[in-house]
Amino acid sequence: FVQMLRSTKKRDILELLRRAPKEMLPFVVEAAVAGQSVASLAALSDFLDFSKKPKSLLEKFLHAAAFSPRPSGELLRLVLDKLDGKQLAPEIWQTGIVAMGSLVGKLCQQKLCKLQEVERGVETILRGLRDATEEAEVVIYLLALGNAALPETIPTLLDHAEEGPATIAAAAISALRRFPTQHISSKVKQAMRRIFHEKGKSYDKTCRLAAAEILLDNEPLPMDVINILLATNQMETEMATFLLLKVQSSLR
Numbered sequence: 001f002v003q004m005l006r007s008t009k010k011r012d013i014l015e016l017l018r019r020a021p022k023e024m025l026p027f028v029v030e031a032a033v034a035g036q037s038v039a040s041l042a043a044l045s046d047f048l049d050f051s052k053k054p055k056s057l058l059e060k061f062l063h064a065a066a067f068s069p070r071p072s073g074e075l076l077r078l079v080l081d082k083l084d085g086k087q088l089a090p091e092i093w094q095t096g097i098v099a100m101g102s103l104v105g106k107l108c109q110q111k112l113c114k115l116q117e118v119e120r121g122v123e124t125i126l127r128g129l130r131d132a133t134e135e136a137e138v139v140i141y142l143l144a145l146g147n148a149a150l151p152e153t154i155p156t157l158l159d160h161a162e163e164g165p166a167t168i169a170a171a172a173i174s175a176l177r178r179f180p181t182q183h184i185s186s187k188v189k190q191a192m193r194r195i196f197h198e199k200g201k202s203y204d205k206t207c208r209l210a211a212a213e214i215l216l217d218n219e220p221l222p223m224d225v226i227n228i229l230l231a232t233n234q235m236e237t238e239m240a241t242f243l244l245l246k247v248q249s250s251l252r
Contacts, residue, residue: 005035013043026060033064036072066099073117076103094140101144139171146175151183158191166204173210184218
């Protein structure tokens, strides 16, 4: 079906979307996203009205875009255009921002970071993060940065990890865990040590565990392992057991 859509004209795909039975429509939308031809994306652009269509169908489109294994710049542009300046339902906005991060990350993995759409997507996420006033909004933008996993955003994530309240710090550390080992620098590790050992302020248990995992999962120094093990003496049983199992797994 996807192969068929790739050789179908825009007007025919649009007619198919408009005439598809309600229960088949999500499947057709997913197939059109998977096809990623100029015609299928143009048909989706005309068909999807983010102010009118059922939210479930819009979420299906955004999920299909986010999980696309090799997305195109045109697919990212479609998502950006549909989200830009619109009054959206909260769940659509959240899914859209996270999907945007995923598309940016996958395009950069294809060495397409210099695409205008990618630069626009990164700027949209960073601008949204700067302007966000609610914790829930900040968390969504941090999740998007985690999906994108761009090295230049690590300083921003570190700031939120160390300075933010519990939910924001946890989201920032979770985003940092998405980065490959080559980007977990000594600066990142120093910040994770401060969080785990609570050098600057007290941190939520989730944050401390995530910080310890970053230290243990990315070429750990012997001293880090020793200090984490020593710290388990002052922890509640569940947290200490988790870290001990993590160390044993690393040793194996």
